[in-house]
Amino acid sequence: MFSTRTVALKRVPPCIEVPPMRQTLPRPPATPLSSRREALGRLATLAGASALPLVLSACAGSPNGPAAAPPATAEALAAFPLSPTGTDTGADPRVHQQVQALGRGINFGNIFDAPREGDWGLRADDEFIDLVGTGTFTRSVRLPVRWSNHASPDASARIDPAYMARVERTVDRLLARGASVLLNIHHYRQLDGDPLDAGETAVDPTVVDVRFLALWQQIAERFANRSPALMFEIYNEPHGRLEPLWNDLLSRALRVIRQRNPERIVFAGPTEWNSANALPRLVLPPDRFLALTVHHYEPFEFTHQGADWVSPAKPVGLGCCTAPQQALMLRLLDLAAADALRRQRPMLVGEFGAYSKAPLAARVAYLSFMRQAMEARQLPWMYWELASGFGLYDPATHQFRPELKAALFGA
Numbered sequence: 001m002f003s004t005r006t007v008a009l010k011r012v013p014p015c016i017e018v019p020p021m022r023q024t025l026p027r028p029p030a031t032p033l034s035s036r037r038e039a040l041g042r043l044a045t046l047a048g049a050s051a052l053p054l055v056l057s058a059c060a061g062s063p064n065g066p067a068a069a070p071p072a073t074a075e076a077l078a079a080f081p082l083s084p085t086g087t088d089t090g091a092d093p094r095v096h097q098q099v100q101a102l103g104r105g106i107n108f109g110n111i112f113d114a115p116r117e118g119d120w121g122l123r124a125d126d127e128f129i130d131l132v133g134t135g136t137f138t139r140s141v142r143l144p145v146r147w148s149n150h151a152s153p154d155a156s157a158r159i160d161p162a163y164m165a166r167v168e169r170t171v172d173r174l175l176a177r178g179a180s181v182l183l184n185i186h187h188y189r190q191l192d193g194d195p196l197d198a199g200e201t202a203v204d205p206t207v208v209d210v211r212f213l214a215l216w217q218q219i220a221e222r223f224a225n226r227s228p229a230l231m232f233e234i235y236n237e238p239h240g241r242l243e244p245l246w247n248d249l250l251s252r253a254l255r256v257i258r259q260r261n262p263e264r265i266v267f268a269g270p271t272e273w274n275s276a277n278a279l280p281r282l283v284l285p286p287d288r289f290l291a292l293t294v295h296h297y298e299p300f301e302f303t304h305q306g307a308d309w310v311s312p313a314k315p316v317g318l319g320c321c322t323a324p325q326q327a328l329m330l331r332l333l334d335l336a337a338a339d340a341l342r343r344q345r346p347m348l349v350g351e352f353g354a355y356s357k358a359p360l361a362a363r364v365a366y367l368s369f370m371r372q373a374m375e376a377r378q379l380p381w382m383y384w385e386l387a388s389g390f391g392l393y394d395p396a397t398h399q400f401r402p403e404l405k406a407a408l409f410g411a
Contacts, residue, residue, distance in 0.1 A: 076210040083285035090344025092288040099346035102380040105140030109385030113144035115199035133177025144186035153203040157211035184233035193241030224260040231265040237273040247283040269293040276335040295351040306357025320366040337377040353384040367407035
């Protein structure tokens, strides 16, 4: 039986008290898929999320500034300075070129982003690694990793050596096969203020943010000598507790990374689960090797139909792509493309996809439409994901699902 939690549909800053509309959402023990934003972002639209910028403006202080931290947290964060400020001239031309070259990529989801590798049915087996790289369907891989559950619970967040070595082996195998790899921190539940998954242990709230920065110290150090084909993503889908904190924590994390990786490409995305709607609130340091990322799962009723971690459940049998559906999909892509142009930084659609309960023909139509729309806007992308509920590849038959693969990558 699934455990449940109650969440407010309207997402508002902590300085505003609003009588919440409530919805009980199921939290399955082993069905995460990075798209598990528990339907909040989409439900918020129905509950009036369009008013969020106005709500934010009512808060005391800057809407981009961090919320007040507990004294212990603030003192610890002081050891991690903010990134330098100054005039932002956009990204280095080499960053534009390398990000654009990512082209059509894939997420290795539900592997290292599970509480423990294998908890969600997949491991970083050579079978999957050998599917990608030079001469295969893609040379671009996003590797989500839940580092927080494999580190000491204190402020130092010492990463388990065996786990680090396991991730490192996977990164090196992918790089050796000619793949570009995007490595991130994924699903640090307490950082977002979310309930823990089965198999996770809570840490003292006063060290949550500092642990995030300590994790990046170790990751940045361990992978500092890798080729430029390895890129970092600061954090997956910041939301909830991070809404008022994200710009500050992002800046500190980037400075940590730059100590050992001064010119490695680093991606950062907005809050609201990396929604393009939140891009106006994203404040970036003027770093020449910083790129942008968003995620895109609209129309949510279609992409998540039948998903048992979403409540109320979305009915199955929905098709794609009607004119209203297309308009919604294009609006978010246009927001992303316009923001990239304004900032003079490349933009990656780091996740999109449709769950397996959707009709196959409709999934094919959705994928074809999204691919063409993203590429028309010169937005490279990473499909979510390889071999699980959204997957292009069936690990039981050891075969690609040909219709899905053709819709995205060609026959």
